[in-house]
Amino acid sequence: CSSSTPITATLFPGDGIGPEIAESVKKVFTTAGVPIEWEEHYVGTEIDPRTQSFLTWDSLESVRRNKVGLKGPMATPIGKGHRSLNLTLRKELNLYANVRPCYSLPGYKTRYDDVDLITIRENTEGEYSGLEHQVVRGVVESLKIITRQASLRVAEYAFLYAKTHGRERVSAIHKANIMQKTDGLFLKCCREVAEKYPEITYEEVVIDNCCMMLVKNPALFDVLVMPNLYGDIISDLCAGLVGGLGLTPSCNIGEDGVALAEAVHGSAPDIAGKNLANPTALLLSGVMMLRHLKLNEQAEQIHSAIINTIAEGKYRTADLGGSSTTTEFTKAICDHL
Amino acid sequence: CSSSTPITATLFPGDGIGPEIAESVKKVFTTAGVPIEWEEHYVGTEIDPRTQSFLTWDSLESVRRNKVGLKGPMATPIGKGHRSLNLTLRKELNLYANVRPCYSLPGYKTRYDDVDLITIRENTEGEYSGLEHQVVRGVVESLKIITRQASLRVAEYAFLYAKTHGRERVSAIHKANIMQKTDGLFLKCCREVAEKYPEITYEEVVIDNCCMMLVKNPALFDVLVMPNLYGDIISDLCAGLVGGLGLTPSCNIGEDGVALAEAVHGSAPDIAGKNLANPTALLLSGVMMLRHLKLNEQAEQIHSAIINTIAEGKYRTADLGGSSTTTEFTKAICDHL
Numbered sequence: 001c002s003s004s005t006p007i008t009a010t011l012f013p014g015d016g017i018g019p020e021i022a023e024s025v026k027k028v029f030t031t032a033g034v035p036i037e038w039e040e041h042y043v044g045t046e047i048d049p050r051t052q053s054f055l056t057w058d059s060l061e062s063v064r065r066n067k068v069g070l071k072g073p074m075a076t077p078i079g080k081g082h083r084s085l086n087l088t089l090r091k092e093l094n095l096y097a098n099v100r101p102c103y104s105l106p107g108y109k110t111r112y113d114d115v116d117l118i119t120i121r122e123n124t125e126g127e128y129s130g131l132e133h134q135v136v137r138g139v140v141e142s143l144k145i146i147t148r149q150a151s152l153r154v155a156e157y158a159f160l161y162a163k164t165h166g167r168e169r170v171s172a173i174h175k176a177n178i179m180q181k182t183d184g185l186f187l188k189c190c191r192e193v194a195e196k197y198p199e200i201t202y203e204e205v206v207i208d209n210c211c212m213m214l215v216k217n218p219a220l221f222d223v224l225v226m227p228n229l230y231g232d233i234i235s236d237l238c239a240g241l242v243g244g245l246g247l248t249p250s251c252n253i254g255e256d257g258v259a260l261a262e263a264v265h266g267s268a269p270d271i272a273g274k275n276l277a278n279p280t281a282l283l284l285s286g287v288m289m290l291r292h293l294k295l296n297e298q299a300e301q302i303h304s305a306i307i308n309t310i311a312e313g314k315y316r317t318a319d320l321g322g323s324s325t326t327t328e329f330t331k332a333i334c335d336h337l
Numbered sequence: 338c339s340s341s342t343p344i345t346a347t348l349f350p351g352d353g354i355g356p357e358i359a360e361s362v363k364k365v366f367t368t369a370g371v372p373i374e375w376e377e378h379y380v381g382t383e384i385d386p387r388t389q390s391f392l393t394w395d396s397l398e399s400v401r402r403n404k405v406g407l408k409g410p411m412a413t414p415i416g417k418g419h420r421s422l423n424l425t426l427r428k429e430l431n432l433y434a435n436v437r438p439c440y441s442l443p444g445y446k447t448r449y450d451d452v453d454l455i456t457i458r459e460n461t462e463g464e465y466s467g468l469e470h471q472v473v474r475g476v477v478e479s480l481k482i483i484t485r486q487a488s489l490r491v492a493e494y495a496f497l498y499a500k501t502h503g504r505e506r507v508s509a510i511h512k513a514n515i516m517q518k519t520d521g522l523f524l525k526c527c528r529e530v531a532e533k534y535p536e537i538t539y540e541e542v543v544i545d546n547c548c549m550m551l552v553k554n555p556a557l558f559d560v561l562v563m564p565n566l567y568g569d570i571i572s573d574l575c576a577g578l579v580g581g582l583g584l585t586p587s588c589n590i591g592e593d594g595v596a597l598a599e600a601v602h603g604s605a606p607d608i609a610g611k612n613l614a615n616p617t618a619l620l621l622s623g624v625m626m627l628r629h630l631k632l633n634e635q636a637e638q639i640h641s642a643i644i645n646t647i648a649e650g651k652y653r654t655a656d657l658g659g660s661s662t663t664t665e666f667t668k669a670i671c672d673h674l
C-alpha cells in the first residue's frame with residue numbers, strides 16, 4: 001500500500017457513544033494524514049424498534065471486500081432472544097482470533113505498573129455455540145464445542161503473534177482438569193503448535209489459577225491463548241488491571257487477512273450524545289488496524305499522541321477523572337501529532 | 338452441642354502438605370479446648386499407584402454420620418481420565434453450595450485494602466457435569482447443565498447467608514447474554530428468591546464485567562452467587578486480591594446440615610514433608626466449621642489468634658515472606674490463645 005492510493009476501510013460506528021468516538025478517530029486519522037477512506041455503515045440495535053439487530057448484507061460485504069474495518073460498540077440486549085450483533089459479526093466474518101493487548105498507560109495510575117499482556121481468544125466456538133435447550137422443565141443444557149480446526153488455527157495465530165512481536169512465552173489457559181475432552185483437545189492442539197516454536201516458552205495454566213496469578217502478579221504472563229469464554233473473562237480482568245475497557249483496544253482476525261478492530265466496551269447509552277465519551281479504546285483499536293495494514297509510521301505517531309495526551313493529564317475525559325469533552329480530548333491528541 | 342460432650346468431626350488430611358497442616362489444626366484446636374474428636378480418614382491420590390483415587394465407602398459414611406468435617410488438599414491429576422476426588426466428594430455428599438469468604442488480613446499487605454467478599458458457588462452441576470463426548474474426530478462437546486432445583490437451592494443459601502451475616506447485597510454472576518437458557522434459568526431462580534428478601538439489594542452482573550470491576554474496585558461487591566465454573570474462577574480471583582489460596586478458607590454446605598470445610602489450595606508436593614507449609618487456609622476453614630457448629634467462642638478465639646499472628650509478622654511461613662516452619666507458626670498461634 002503506497003500512501004498515495006488511499007485504502008478503503010469499513011467503519012461501523014455502532015450504538016450509543018459509538019458515533020462520537022468514531023468521529024474522534026476520523027479526526028485524528030485525518031490530522032495524521034492516514035491514507036484511509038472510510039466506508040461507513042450503520043450496524044446496531046438502535047435504528048428502529050422493529051429491527052432490533054440491524055445488520056445488512058452490504059455491511060458484511062463491505063468488510064469482506066475491504067478486508068479491514070473498525071467497529072464501535074453495539075448494545076447486546078440480555079435475554080431478548082436475539083443474538084448479539086458482536087457475535088454475529090464474528091461468526092459471519094469468521095473472525096477466529098480476538099487479540100486484546102493490555103498495557104499500563106504511563107501517567108494513568110492503577111494498582112498495577114508495567115502490565116504488558118496479550119490475550120488471544122478463540123472467537124467462534126466454545127461456550128458461544130448458541131446451542132442450548134430445555135431437556136425437561138427445570139433442566140436446561142448448553143453445549144460447549146471445541147474443534148481441532150478452530151483450536152489449531154487460534155494456537156497458530158498466538159504463536160505466530162508471539163514470534164513476530166518478540167514475545168517469549170505463550171500460556172494456554174484451560175480447565176482440562178474438569179473438561180478433559182473439550183479443553184483437553186484445545187491443549188492438545190496448542191502443544192502441537194508449540195512444538196514448531198521451540199524458541200517460545202509454552203505453558204498450560206488452569207483458568208482459576210491464572211486469574212489468581214494475574215491479580216497477584218501479572219508480570220508472570222506474556223501472551224495468553226484460550227477458548228472463547230475464558231478469553232472473554234480474562235481479557236476483561238486484564239483490562240481492569242490497567243484501568244478498564246475504555247482504555248484497551250482489540251482486533252479480530254479472520255481468514256484471508258481480514259481484520260476488524262473493535263472497541264469492546266459498552267455503548268454507554270447514559271452519556272451518549274453528550275460529548276463525554278472517552279474515544280481511547282476505539283482510537284487504540286484504530287492503531288491496531290493501522291499496524292495490520294503495515295501503516296506503521298502513522299500507527300506509532302497516533303499511538304504516541306494518545307499516550308502522551310493521557311500521560312500529561314491536562315485533557316482527560318470524565319471516566320479518567322478529568323473534565324474534558326470528547327472533542328477537547330480529541331483536539332489535544334491532534335495537537336500532539 | 339454443649340462443650341462437655343465432644344462432637345465427632347471427620348478429618349481428611351489429604352495429599353502432599355495435607356497431613357502437616359491438618360496436624361497444625363489439631364494442635365490449635367486442642368490448645369483452644371475445642372470439644373471435637375477427629376475421625377481421621379485417608380482420602381487422596383498418593384496411597385497406592387494402583388488406586389489413584391483412593392476414597393472408601395467408610396470415608397463418605399463418616400461425613401454423612403458426623404455431618405461435619407474438614408478436608409485438606411487432594412491432588413487432581415490432569416487428563417488421567419479419572420475424576421477429581423474433590424468433585425467426587427462434592428457430588429457424593431451432595432455439597433451444593435461452596436462458601437468462600439475473602440477478606441484482607443490486617444498486616445499482610447497486598448494491592449488491595451479492606452476486601453470483604455463472600456463468593457457462594459453452586460457446587461454440583463453447570464460445567465462440572467462430566468458429560469463430554471467426541472461428536473466426530475476433531476469435534477468434542479461438553480454439556481453444561483443448569484437445573485431449577487440446584488439454582489434455587491444455592492440462591493436460597495446465598496440470600497439466607499446474606500441475611501444472617503448482616504450483608505446488604507447479593508450479586509448474581511452470569512453470562513446470560515450468551516447462555517440465555519442455562520444462565521437465564523439461573524438468574525430466573527435468583528430473582529425468585531430475591532423477591533423474598535426485599536431488605537437485600539439484588540443485582541445481576543455479567544461475569545466478564547464482574548472480573549473487571551473486582552480488580553478495579555472490589556468494594557463494589559458483597560455476597561456473590563453463581564454457577565459452578567464462574568464460582569471456581571471468581572473465588573480464585575478474589576483470593577488473589579488478598580494474597581492467594583493459602584490464606585482463604587472455604588466451606589461446602591450440603592443437605593440436612595452437612596458441612597465439609599476445605600482448604601482449596603493445592604497439595605504442594607514440592608514442599609510436602611518439609612515443615613514449610615502454611616496452614617492458614619485449613620485453620621480458617623476449621624474456624625468456618627466451628628461457626629457452623631455454633632462453637633462461636635472458640636471460633637473467634639482461634640480466628641483472632643491466627644489473624645494476630647500474621648499481623649504481628651514475626652512468625653510467618655515462606656509463602657508469606659517469612660522463614661518460620663509450619664510448627665513454629667502453629668506454636669505462635671497457640672501462644673496467642
Ligand SMILES: CC(C)[C@H](C(=O)O)[C@@H](O)C(=O)O
Nearest residue numbers: 076084086232264514515545
Ligand atoms: C457483548 C458480549 C456478547 C461480548 C462477548 O461476550 O464476547 C463482549 O463481552 C466482548 O468481550 O466482546
Ligand SMILES: CC(C)[C@H](C(=O)O)[C@@H](O)C(=O)O
Nearest residue numbers: 177178208413421423569601
Ligand atoms: C481441583 C479442582 C477440581 C477444583 C475445582 O475446579 O472446583 C478446585 O479448583 C477448587 O476450586 O476447589
